[in-house]
Amino acid sequence: MTAPLMLPLATDIGNPTVNIAIFALFVLATLAIVFRASRNNKTAADFYAGGRSFTGPQNGIAIAGDYLSAASFLGIAGAIALNGYDGFLYSIGFLVAWLVALLLVAELLRNTGRFTMADVLSFRLKQRPVRMAAAISTLGVCFFYLLAQMAGAGGLVALLLGVSHRAGQSIVIAVVGILMITYVLVGGMKGTTWVQIVKAILLVIGAGIMTIWVLAKYTFNLSGLLGAAVDKSPAAGEKLLSPGLQYGVTGVTKLDFISLALALVLGTAGLPHVLMRFYTVPDSKEARRSVSWAIWIIGIFYLFTLVLGYGAAAIVGPDRIKAAPGKANSAAPLLAFELGGEVLLGVISAVAFATILAVVAGLTITASTSFAHDIYGQIIKKGQISGDGEVRVARYTAVVIGIVAIIGGIFANGQNIAFLVALAFAVAASANLPTILYSLFWRRFNTRGALWSIYGGLASTIILIIFSPVVSGKVDAKTHKSLSMITDTGIDFHWFPLDNPGIVSIPLAFVLGWLGTITSKEQVDVDRFAEMEVRSLTGAGAEKAVKH
Amino acid sequence: MSDIGDRDLTTYRDVQLSPDFSELRRRFRRFVFPMTALFLVWYFVYVLLADYAHGFMSHKVGGNITVALLFGLGQFVSTFAITMIYVRWADRRIDPDAEKLRHQIEGEPQ
Numbered sequence: 001m002t003a004p005l006m007l008p009l010a011t012d013i014g015n016p017t018v019n020i021a022i023f024a025l026f027v028l029a030t031l032a033i034v035f036r037a038s039r040n041n042k043t044a045a046d047f048y049a050g051g052r053s054f055t056g057p058q059n060g061i062a063i064a065g066d067y068l069s070a071a072s073f074l075g076i077a078g079a080i081a082l083n084g085y086d087g088f089l090y091s092i093g094f095l096v097a098w099l100v101a102l103l104l105v106a107e108l109l110r111n112t113g114r115f116t117m118a119d120v121l122s123f124r125l126k127q128r129p130v131r132m133a134a135a136i137s138t139l140g141v142c143f144f145y146l147l148a149q150m151a152g153a154g155g156l157v158a159l160l161l162g163v164s165h166r167a168g169q170s171i172v173i174a175v176v177g178i179l180m181i182t183y184v185l186v187g188g189m190k191g192t193t194w195v196q197i198v199k200a201i202l203l204v205i206g207a208g209i210m211t212i213w214v215l216a217k218y219t220f221n222l223s224g225l226l227g228a229a230v231d232k233s234p235a236a237g238e239k240l241l242s243p244g245l246q247y248g249v250t251g252v253t254k255l256d257f258i259s260l261a262l263a264l265v266l267g268t269a270g271l272p273h274v275l276m277r278f279y280t281v282p283d284s285k286e287a288r289r290s291v292s293w294a295i296w297i298i299g300i301f302y303l304f305t306l307v308l309g310y311g312a313a314a315i316v317g318p319d320r321i322k323a324a325p326g327k328a329n330s331a332a333p334l335l336a337f338e339l340g341g342e343v344l345l346g347v348i349s350a351v352a353f354a355t356i357l358a359v360v361a362g363l364t365i366t367a368s369t370s371f372a373h374d375i376y377g378q379i380i381k382k383g384q385i386s387g388d389g390e391v392r393v394a395r396y397t398a399v400v401i402g403i404v405a406i407i408g409g410i411f412a413n414g415q416n417i418a419f420l421v422a423l424a425f426a427v428a429a430s431a432n433l434p435t436i437l438y439s440l441f442w443r444r445f446n447t448r449g450a451l452w453s454i455y456g457g458l459a460s461t462i463i464l465i466i467f468s469p470v471v472s473g474k475v476d477a478k479t480h481k482s483l484s485m486i487t488d489t490g491i492d493f494h495w496f497p498l499d500n501p502g503i504v505s506i507p508l509a510f511v512l513g514w515l516g517t518i519t520s521k522e523q524v525d526v527d528r529f530a531e532m533e534v535r536s537l538t539g540a541g542a543e544k545a546v547k548h
Numbered sequence: 549m550s551d552i553g554d555r556d557l558t559t560y561r562d563v564q565l566s567p568d569f570s571e572l573r574r575r576f577r578r579f580v581f582p583m584t585a586l587f588l589v590w591y592f593v594y595v596l597l598a599d600y601a602h603g604f605m606s607h608k609v610g611g612n613i614t615v616a617l618l619f620g621l622g623q624f625v626s627t628f629a630i631t632m633i634y635v636r637w638a639d640r641r642i643d644p645d646a647e648k649l650r651h652q653i654e655g656e657p658q
Contacts, residue, residue: 085616089598092623096591099630103580107638223611230612242606242616243598254599261595265588285643288635295631299624441577530564537572538563538646540653 016162018346026354027179030198034183034191043546044387047188047394048115048369049279051546054193056286060293063277065196066362067094067268067294068203068301070152070329070355071421076302077335078328080309082318084229084240086247087309089257091302093264098298100269100433102291107284108440108536109275114543117275118374121435121454124528126447128379133454135374137431138272140458141424142367145273146401148420149360150176150409152329156356159326160333160349170410176357177406183361184368184398189280192361199351199358204297206351207304210332213339214311225307228314240313256498260422263502267425270432273366282545308332315339360405368397415485419470422500423461430457430505434513440536442517443529449517457509464501469494563653572645579637587630594619 041047054062072094079087113119118134150173157163157172183191218224230240239245247257268274278287312321312331315338324330336348372394377385434453438445465471473492474483482489535541563569597605598616605616 085598085614085620088620089595092591092594092620096587096623096627099587099627100584102631102634103584221611223613226612226617238606241612241614242602244602244606247599248602257599258595261592265591284646285639288638292631292635295627299628303624527561531560533573534560534563534569534649534653537569537576537642538649538653540560540563540650 015342015346016160018342019161019349022346022350023353026198026202026350027357030195030354030357031182033194033198034187037190037194038186038188041188041190044115044373044391045543045546046190047391048365048373049276049543050189050193052280052282052543053545054280054286056281056289057293058197059193059277059281059286059290061200061297062193062196062280063274063290063294064297064301065198065200065203065358066273066277067298068200068355069149069359069421070156070352071148072302073203073207073305073355074156074326074329074332074352076305077308077312078321078331079246080306081312081316081321081331082236082328083246084233084236084310084313085243086245088306089243089247089261090264091305093261094268095295095299095302097265097268098291098295100266101274102288102295104440105269105275105436106278106287106291109436110278110281110284110287111539111542112532112536113279115276115279115373116370117272117432117436118370118378121439121450122378123439123532124525125439125445125450126522130447130450130454131374131378133451134432134435135370135379137427137454137458138370138374139367140462141272141427141432142363142370142401144420144427145424146360146363146367146405147408147412148424149356149363150405151412151415151420153353153356153409154413155326155329156352159324159330160352164325166413169413173409173413174406176353176360177402177409179357180360180364180405181399181402183357184365184402185395189365192358192365193277193280195361196358199354200297202351203355204301204304206348207301207308210311210336210339210344210348211304211307214307214315214335217311217315222307225310225314229310232314232317235318240310252497255503256500259498259500259503262506263422263426263429263500266429266433266502266506268428270428270436271424272370272428272432273362276366276369277362279543283542284539308335311335364398364401364405367401368394371397419465419485419499423465426461426465426500426502426505427458429502430461430509431455432457434506434509438513438517439532444517444524445513446517446520446522446524448520448522449513449515452516453509453513456512457505460505460508461501464496464498464504467494468496468499468501470499559653563649568645569649572642572649576642579634579641583630583634587626590626591623594623 045051076087076091079090109120112123117138118131121134122130153173153176154169157169163169163172183195226241230238233240236245247253281287281290312335316334321331321334324334333345333348337345372390376393377383377390431454435450438449470484472484472486473494475489476483605614607615609615609618
């Protein structure tokens, strides 16, 4: 057991210089890799899809790097430390969701599309309206996700680098944004992929070392670790080990949990930045291997966070976690400090930072590809544009998105906008997944069905979120403080009772896709459908890897 | 690389209607649809138990290990297992036939 340390304030722990030095090392190493990768960035397929020349395992690691955001590392570990088993439920949804991608989406999408999700959705329907809808939904998901990451960066800075004043945090957010723009501009998809690979490896190794360390403290006895976590959490006690602490309070919270579970499991296979990664491999077999690798890495990582979460509860204790500046997010860093002192804290902080950087770079390249390829190339220029012209637009777009993200991140810094990640998943599950599945598997599906489903899913999700308790009217029963985005408790315009809209918006989007289809007189384009179906299963005519 | 849409479309229609392709599509769907149904049902059984059967889930099976924890870890095991089964199955039962059809469509094997 650890001797109780004389810890004054959590902000004082660790050595910001060590943290910054380790992080700077990561930045230098990745920049070197990105510049090396950029030498072969010639065509659109290079910039958007890394030349389609990554292997399945490489892409699988990169997918894990893209998917495991700071929210899933710091957030889930913290949620387990404070809410016990209910935190674990998140990670299960995030993992099982990959089976949808593996069985129904990844390979078929790889075989039919070129660069974006919209390529597949508009394949056999009316090009321009469907592509526009798919691009808007793609940009929406990327924007929500990006803003959540950038705003989170401010909080992390406060926690990890000891920068507590706002101006300093804003500078760090700007540095993150500039690095992200550099990665994307210089390295394109190839550079971004390598950043994600490096980050995923560091993250899994870092979490793995901590996991073994924690388990070793309890002689590799999981039951002992759980017992220690319960002993250290008198408020929660035994409830830490079974579900219900967070979601089991009332009938509404139980329903909210089902809604969340639905969005988690169906959202992943509709996230555009995940879908785009399937184009970076040469064929559908490698796409399959990518998902398989990603599932193993993500699954093992979530098992680590289970140990880390209970480890933080047992070794650090919920009181100190709640008192720390990042609250739940600080559980993993505090645990690292307890275990390995300044150096391990520095490594974990740098990894958490690298995580934000890699995820925002992936989102930026997805959003700029969708804008340049779908909206500019296919809708405005009607496909009459060279690949070079499109890539130039994609680069400009990346700069614009980067600047918007920096400004948005600075303004949103410190705001309670963690719900934006849940929103991104709900939009992906409602607006994207129904249309992806219908267009791949339902012969009769047509343009009206796609538009109703995409716009209906998008609009219903956003409207329900705006009028939900996460935006206004949620008050802590004990402290009477606001838990909503709008902190003024006097303003309350919520009428939708749940935090998560998925239970309404996802079935609605499926129904709208069906209803739109059967009410439309549009004839099925049998030839295009034949082409899509044959290509999706056989890989005939699929985009090949670029040879250099 | 040719753009989408300027290929000889009748070829794809012919392939789509051919017995070989129908068999491939049938085989693929008969695997992935039931498998998807299976893991979704298993996932939602778990979610509903976690949500509404607190008494059952907090039952201890040994030490501090609860039923809930075993069910949760069971979701990991089933996800890993389905992944392995599907990858092995698709490598053997889909890829060879898909490749054969692809060569027929694209012309000479490359």
